[in-house]
Amino acid sequence: MKLTLCLVLLFRLVHASHNATRKIIAAAEADGITLFSLPFAAEALAEIQAIYDLEHIDVPSAVENATRVDTHAHVVPPWYQAVVPFAGQVPTPNWTLEDHLGFMANYSIGHSVLSISAPGSVVYPGSEVKSVALARLLNEYLVALVRKVPAHFFFFAVTPLPYTDAAITEISYALGHLGAAGVGLLSNHEGYYLGNVMFKAFFTDLDARDISKEVVFVHPNGPCLHAINGSLIDANPTVYPEGIAEFYFETARTFMDLTITQTIINFTSINWIVPHGGGAFPSIEDRFIDSQPAGVVAASNAAYSTRLFWDAAGPVFPHQVQGLLAYGVPPSQLLFGTDYPYAHFPYALQIATIENATFLTASEKVGLFAGNSKTLFAS
């Protein structure tokens, strides 16, 4: 009888130590986050717990020694897909851990830096409580995957901007406690582009965090406008889904804003990943930068070639990237990225066009697929 009781207590103790849910709730409470403001919080926590409870994860042998590093790779938790059934105005893709590992095996990807695609935590415009809770649940989901497959996964934290104070708290938790490889931002958060003066405190904090450089991965978001009554309205002026062209304009807009506000040149401890080879940014660069003081132009150009890294997700090769390189951005700033599972362009073709590019040397291609990202994350 006594022994049975002991065993029961022991079982409870051991079990309790593996109760991730309890720790997640406590950490959120300590940061003033109300996870249960979201109706699906219990379901999300159960799915996160289920990841921790997986006994065995079958990492395909082809992933083991694969060398490519995918810096633009997305995760879609099932509960998030239910909340965000459309992304870029097309159905949000299905995602599973098993498929992701199978994808990596198929394309010789040894490391993936996991992130959440648009709209990130910008799902409840005007509600700080819900946005912050969503960002936290997404970060807990991402880190659970990384902890289960630490040899192959890293993650970029979801940042609940435009709520600056909460965003600072969240990245402090994600970078400091969860070991995020960097932070993920959107081109606009509730219609505010990244150079907006209300984000200055956020970048000041990020810049001052550490002696090493922090990595900011920017992802395009759909364009939107503030209606007179304060609500947010979709601002895609065309009949085509955002993913076709608006995302490229979004990237151009936000990096123009970051340049003109001097956010890029003032905060020298931040390295940036610009998605999709800059999107439409190279096309507008000469035009907007012409209005800037010579010192800003020189410092910005220097940053574009040193602290900005440009990912090759999408049909960036062979045409678009040559516009970027024509500005003098060295190939050592190019990164590999796939946009899995969102891309609507065949992954095999994307990779073949990079392999095939006549304007990069063999060693520059090796750098693009792997070495350049190691430089980025090690700096």
Ligand SMILES: *[C@@H]1O[C@H](CO)[C@@H](O)[C@H](O)[C@H]1NC(C)=O
């Ligand atoms: C883990 O902790 C949560 C929150 O305290 C609780 O609801 C749940 O029942 C616990 N799960 C187990 C398996 O003990």
Ligand SMILES: *[C@@H]1O[C@H](CO)[C@@H](O)[C@H](O)[C@H]1NC(C)=O
């Ligand atoms: C990976 O590399 C290690 C060390 O070289 C080797 O022992 C192992 O067999 C390789 N695995 C695969 C799947 O090739």
Ligand SMILES: *[C@@H]1O[C@H](CO)[C@@H](O)[C@H](O)[C@H]1NC(C)=O
């Ligand atoms: C997700 O999977 C379901 C079930 O297989 C399928 O009906 C649906 O079309 C898939 N969604 C997308 C966006 O591919």
Ligand SMILES: *[C@@H]1O[C@H](CO)[C@@H](O)[C@H](O)[C@H]1NC(C)=O
């Ligand atoms: C990987 O390749 C296999 C074999 O061609 C295919 O069955 C599978 O669907 C692929 N997985 C992904 C996620 O693309």
Ligand SMILES: *[C@@H]1O[C@H](CO)[C@@H](O)[C@H](O)[C@H]1NC(C)=O
């Ligand atoms: C606010 O204005 C927009 C655009 O005119 C409209 O679509 C929306 O329904 C309005 N919202 C409220 C709460 O009145």
Ligand SMILES: *[C@@H]1O[C@H](CO)[C@@H](O)[C@H](O)[C@H]1NC(C)=O
């Ligand atoms: C960057 O510094 C300049 C002064 O050198 C200042 O005018 C500008 O407002 C600063 N911008 C940001 C985003 O800190």
Ligand SMILES: *[C@@H]1O[C@H](CO)[C@@H](O)[C@H](O)[C@H]1NC(C)=O
């Ligand atoms: C590779 O380059 C050759 C020669 O320029 C071209 O014929 C072929 O279509 C290219 N393949 C891809 C996938 O870009």
